[in-house]
Amino acid sequence: MKRFLLPLIIFLVMVGFLAVGLHLDPREVPSPLVGKPAPAFDLPLLDQPEKTFSPKQMLGQVWLLNVWASWCVACREEHPLLVALSKAKLVPIYGMDYKDTRAEAQQWLNEGGNPYAANAMDIDGRVGIDYGVYGVPETYVIDKSGVIVYKQIGPITEQVLSNKIMPLVERLQAQ
């Protein structure tokens, strides 16, 4: 009898999750990386593979690092916000294209617009491991001394942008 109950139990657990999922919004999670220097990397650029991008180049500036991929559906959701943010020129946005191919990434940017000052290609996802990326999209706010101040897991929403990220960026820029 017990083993025949197993499918039902598994199903009910799943229903629990689905029920919670119906009423959910993305929430903020503390990351062990917050307060620590952004892990160093040196990755080729999306449009100019012979050049590379490294967080060191950004010392002295407040900037956003956005991890994305052309295969990521949630990234499509936040993309228009990023494009609007880049047009406002308040803070430079750098992209890290995660486990992707160049052609698809470029196509994606052609379609949706390119908000990034530059894009680093993390084709095999190694750097993503250093950053503790367990899904895309993720966005990091990095201060003038290269320390991660905030990590957004999941798409940026208008709310998060105006209540969290932008006030934080302004405060950091004033420092």
Place this chain on the structure above:
Amino acid sequence: MIPEIGHFSLILALLVALILGSVPIIGAARGNAVWMGLARPAARAQFFLIATAFICLAYTFASKDYSVGYVASNSNSKLPLQFRIAAVWGGHEGSLLLWAMILSIWTVAVSVFSKHLPDDMRARILGVMGLISVGFLLFMLVVSNPFERLIPAALDGRDLNPLLQDPGMIFHPPMLYMGYVGFSVAFAFAIAALLGGQLDSAWARWSRPWTTMAWVFLTLGIMGGSNWAYYELGWGGWWFWDAVENASFMPWLVGTALIHSLAVTEKRGSFKAWTVLLAIGAFSLSLLGTFLVRSGVLTSVHAFATDPRRGLFILVFLVVVIGGSLALFAWRAPTVGRGGKFSVISRESFLLANNVLLAVAAMSVLLGTLYPLFLDALGLGKISVGPPYFDTVFVPLMTPALFLMGIGPIARWKNATLPELAMRLRWAFAVSVATALVLPLLLGHWTPMIGLGLFLAFWIFASSVHLVRQRLAGDRATLLARMKSVQRAWWGMVIAHIGIAVFTLGVTVVKGFESEIAVRMLPGDVAHLAGYDFKFEGVQDSIGANYTASRGQLRVSKNGVERTVLSPEKRLYTVQNMPMTEAGISPALIHDLYASLGEPLEDGAWSVRIYHKPMVEWIWAGAVLMALGGLLAISDRRYRVRRKNLTEEKAVTKKSVVKKAVVKKPAAKKTVSKKVSAKV
């Protein structure tokens, strides 16, 4: 007036479904023949009422009545007629109506082709299908009414999503739903058997053609969707592991397992509980897929509706249907008993192993699809799980499954021996290893993945060839007579398996050898890819019914000889101001040449992407072969003979297992089947 007739028909259909879902089932429990007999007329009445509602909605679309909210949001006066009709299922409410419509078609089909079933069994089956119908009709009438009026009426409609304005839209959703909903028949058979306590090989035999039919539709539906994405999205991809694709793929995997498990239950009486669980699983995953797509809990390129009330309704419905049937399973399955014993090396074992692999594959797709939701529910943020996960999980699961596919049909029931199997398959093995090692080098380069894929594809080919040769061996009659003496169901299996091989070959070659370039092209520029020259001849503007288009032209030549012309388009659908790409494709057996237009750049230049896709058409050809195999299996005469009468049929089935008996008595069987098919 017409929309109100439709609305009223739906309400009547709900009442009929309530009767269908209760009276016959109670009648079966009490042995009341009159109550049981209500099932068939109720099934027919329900079909008539839902069809009326469906026609009313189609008419409302065709007559451009924008005082109905659903019509106003999903069509436009400039939309061509065929798309106005297809727009019936272009949105949330209409897809539900299509769902209910197809469910009522299957219900009527069962009521027509179930004369040979015991009365209580038939009453229970139709009753269960009626209960499912109650859920969907209620859902429509309570929170998703397609006939709701819009006051004040809109002057014109907001147009059908341009992505859906494609001939694919006319065929793909009905096909897919025929498959999805078709599993409700296998589900209803399983529930009826659990309720009646009659889980025997007769039950499995009755379920088989229905399950296979649904599977054929689902296979074609998924194939159509994949092909549509290939030319419509303009990325050259054919599968994206999108939540909605996964929602159709999971029932397919479990349905495939179910087909095989039913075969064992029919022939050997084993796996009964497991077969019932798979039947419940296949349909539950179809329902879950509907929930995932319709509730908006997942973000997807297919997402339509995000209304939490709707999500809650479907969730409650899921709990009732799936939870109820799993509880029934937990209660009744322990009494089922085990079937014939079999040893570790036997066809049963191989089929069981394949079954488990398919079920695990389906579960891992489910996990990948729901993982973002789980993380979100635990407060860990919203993420996307993409192809990297699915590719990693799928290859190790499918490798043993495909390998076993070569062995299973050759192994004997009950007890086989490894040395004997190895002896018989040694040539097939040698041929496939040699091909896997040599062929990639001839084609360009060798990687472990290409080697593995080719090995598996040729392993299935070679072992199928061996299987056919073995089956047709002998010298008593002509080859043709020997071919005819083999059951059609057996040929169906061979063809479906070869379809898998063709599919695997296509996937391997296109993944291993495809190439692509993205270039900036001025008129007159020539791009080179895979030995072909693509001359860009500029872009011309054209105007369609409800869009404006820039149509590019690429003249393709090889060594100076012109081969074909590709005409990729970039369309702007004016109502929604939405750009769409239409790829220019030259399909062929060996390779596709594929071009799509990107953005216009300065000085009349365009960004153009060109793909060379070797053997990509084999992917869909493989799926068509699988479906053909399924159709052939359904047409097997033993399913038709059966309708004559129960005792005779049992004798025939027993004999048809033994080859000789069939050869001896073809004339007698033919007359029976002729009579019966004339009657049907």
